[in-house]
Amino acid sequence: MRFVHTADNHLDAPVSSLPPAKAAMRRHMRLQSFSKIIDYTIQNADMLLISGDLFHTPNPPKSVFSFCVKEFERLGDIPVFIVLGNHDYLNPNLNFPGNVHVFGSEFETASYKNCLITGVSFTSPSASFANTIPSAKNDSDSILLLHGDIFTQSDYNSMNKDTLASLGYTYVALGHIHEFYKYKTIAYPGCHDGSGFDEAGEKGFIYGTISEGKLSTEFISSSSLLYRKESFDVSDFSSSMAVADAIMEKFPDGIYKFSLTGVPSELFTPNIEAIESYISHKFFHATVTDETGISANLSDSMLYKLFCEYVNENAKGDIALLSLRYGTNAMKGDEM
Numbered sequence: 001m002r003f004v005h006t007a008d009n010h011l012d013a014p015v016s017s018l019p020p021a022k023a024a025m026r027r028h029m030r031l032q033s034f035s036k037i038i039d040y041t042i043q044n045a046d047m048l049l050i051s052g053d054l055f056h057t058p059n060p061p062k063s064v065f066s067f068c069v070k071e072f073e074r075l076g077d078i079p080v081f082i083v084l085g086n087h088d089y090l091n092p093n094l095n096f097p098g099n100v101h102v103f104g105s106e107f108e109t110a111s112y113k114n115c116l117i118t119g120v121s122f123t124s125p126s127a128s129f130a131n132t133i134p135s136a137k138n139d140s141d142s143i144l145l146l147h148g149d150i151f152t153q154s155d156y157n158s159m160n161k162d163t164l165a166s167l168g169y170t171y172v173a174l175g176h177i178h179e180f181y182k183y184k185t186i187a188y189p190g191c192h193d194g195s196g197f198d199e200a201g202e203k204g205f206i207y208g209t210i211s212e213g214k215l216s217t218e219f220i221s222s223s224s225l226l227y228r229k230e231s232f233d234v235s236d237f238s239s240s241m242a243v244a245d246a247i248m249e250k251f252p253d254g255i256y257k258f259s260l261t262g263v264p265s266e267l268f269t270p271n272i273e274a275i276e277s278y279i280s281h282k283f284f285h286a287t288v289t290d291e292t293g294i295s296a297n298l299s300d301s302m303l304y305k306l307f308c309e310y311v312n313e314n315a316k317g318d319i320a321l322l323s324l325r326y327g328t329n330a331m332k333g334d335e336m
């Protein structure tokens with residue numbers, strides 16, 4: 001049995017840290033990334049598993065819901081098994097196509113080919129299933145599909161990962177955490193494509209196979225553009241254009257928060273607005289902040305920390321900037 005496991009798609013979610021026109025484009029890109037997961041499933045898998053928060057709200061906008069229905073219809077006979085999470089908890093008014101099975105408010109077990117799939121859905125923004133999760137039946141490959149939290153005690157179906165792993169399921173397909181995580185037979189795929197800097201880095205889904213009790217999984221990227229926070233050292237630069245060129249040379253397209261660090265010579269102060277405007281030709285979106293004057297190499301030194309704090313408390317503007325530069329350059333020469 002070959003499966004694709006995705007979760008936390010939040011298809012109708014707003015995206016953050018972008019101006020309105022780009023935010024609209026970004027929302028569209030996230031839908032396209034979801035379509036790519038459907039393409040991948042058609043080409044490679046026997047079923048699609050969705051572990052909750054497919055939508056951001058229990059009542060997604062009609063346009064997003066009908067997009068989703070069309071995507072599921074493209075799967076033809078390939079079944080989709082869905083549990084609902086704390087964002088898209090059970091809404092009986094949503095009509096999915098016939099190949100889609102949405103688990104209800106009580107644990108139930110569906111079967112497909114030689115595999116049993118057990119799951120339960122949230123019916124409100126909070127839930128707790130930990131004490132009622134059934135054990136697997138031993139004589140068959142089995143999947144447990146759940147939305148919940150194995151990292152903290154929360155209102156979102158908190159569970160113990162070792163308990164989950166001991167229930168006998170071949171695979172435990174979880175959702176809720178927006179970051180890929182795997183432990184024994186348990187995995188979170190994370191969200192499929194970032195919607196803000198709290199979802200920075202590579203995002204994707206899990207492709208897996210199970211056969212006679214054996215599990216293998218791999219993480220596959222489905223993110224279009226990555227949200228990334230990057231610092232860029234401008235110590236060796238003497239013009240804003242050169243900084244902009246070097247940033248564009250170094251980083252691929254994406255959505256960025258760049259912070260300029262390092263200690264440039266006293267003669268050069270980066271022009272943040274000019275750099276931002278120049279690099280905007282290459283990146284979908286990028287903002288730049290000036291954190292120059294402080295050396296990353298010295299940041300472990302207690303004396304250096306005290307020095308930086310003292311300057312920040314006692315000086316402003318150019319005086320603060322130059323004090324940091326002279327002081328940092330002086331300390332760089334010392335063995336610290």
Ligand SMILES: [Mn+2]
Pocket residue numbers: 052053085086087147175176177
């Ligand atoms: Mn959730």
